[in-house]
Amino acid sequence: MTYGYIRVSTDKQTVENQRFEIGNFCGKNGLIVGKWIEETISGTKEPSKRQLGVLLGEVQKGDLIICSELSRLGRSLFMIMSVLNEMMTKEVRIWTIKDNYRLGDDIESKVLAFAFGLSAEIERKLISQRTKEALARKKSEGVQLGRPAGRKSNYYKLSSYREEIRELLALRIPKTVIAEKLGVTPATLYNFIKREQIWMCKNESVVNKK
Secondary structure, X not given: OEEEEEEEOOOOOOOHHHHHHHHHHHHHOOOOOOEEEEEEOOOOXXXXXXXXHHHHHHOOOOOEEEEOOHHHOOOOHHHHHHHHHHHHHOOOEEEEOOOOOEEOOOHHHHHHHHHHHHHHHHHHHHHHHHHHHHHHHHXXXXXXXXXXXXXXXXXXXXXXXXXXXXXXXXXXXXXXXXXXXXXXXXXXXXXXXXXXXXXXXXXXXXXXXX
């Protein structure tokens, strides 16, 4: 299948220009877009937090993604390389119009896939190294690392969902499902339930023992 991917950063921008470019390109090359993916979001957001992430998980071997330019995939070289490497590993083609990239299953693309993957790995190691060096420097300067003593930890944000948690528990919804629904780890949810003393009674109702 051929996918047309369009991204604009703000509501003030329009997707029509990119749609026209892709549609015109496909018309000249005998291609038909089977599915359009359009989103208004900053390219600095990780692909997993965009519709792009859904697209990358959906495409299969032999599929083609067309976008106006590589910058639509992300705003950093590292992010773009990661996307390209993942797609070439899945043998999905990516074509861009303005910068005329043709990444497919030929030998040139395989070389690029290796280069992208290696570059991404090097960048990850450099980021890790810079982080460790920065933490070591802060520690040597006497800066306290971690959460300050007495500061409320993460799971306190669940307080506003207290009644909802009680109701979900009463419905026998698994705690792992509740945690995912509320965007926290299961451990965070378990700690909150324990701290707030939310328990299941024998009659399957939920009570607060405080």
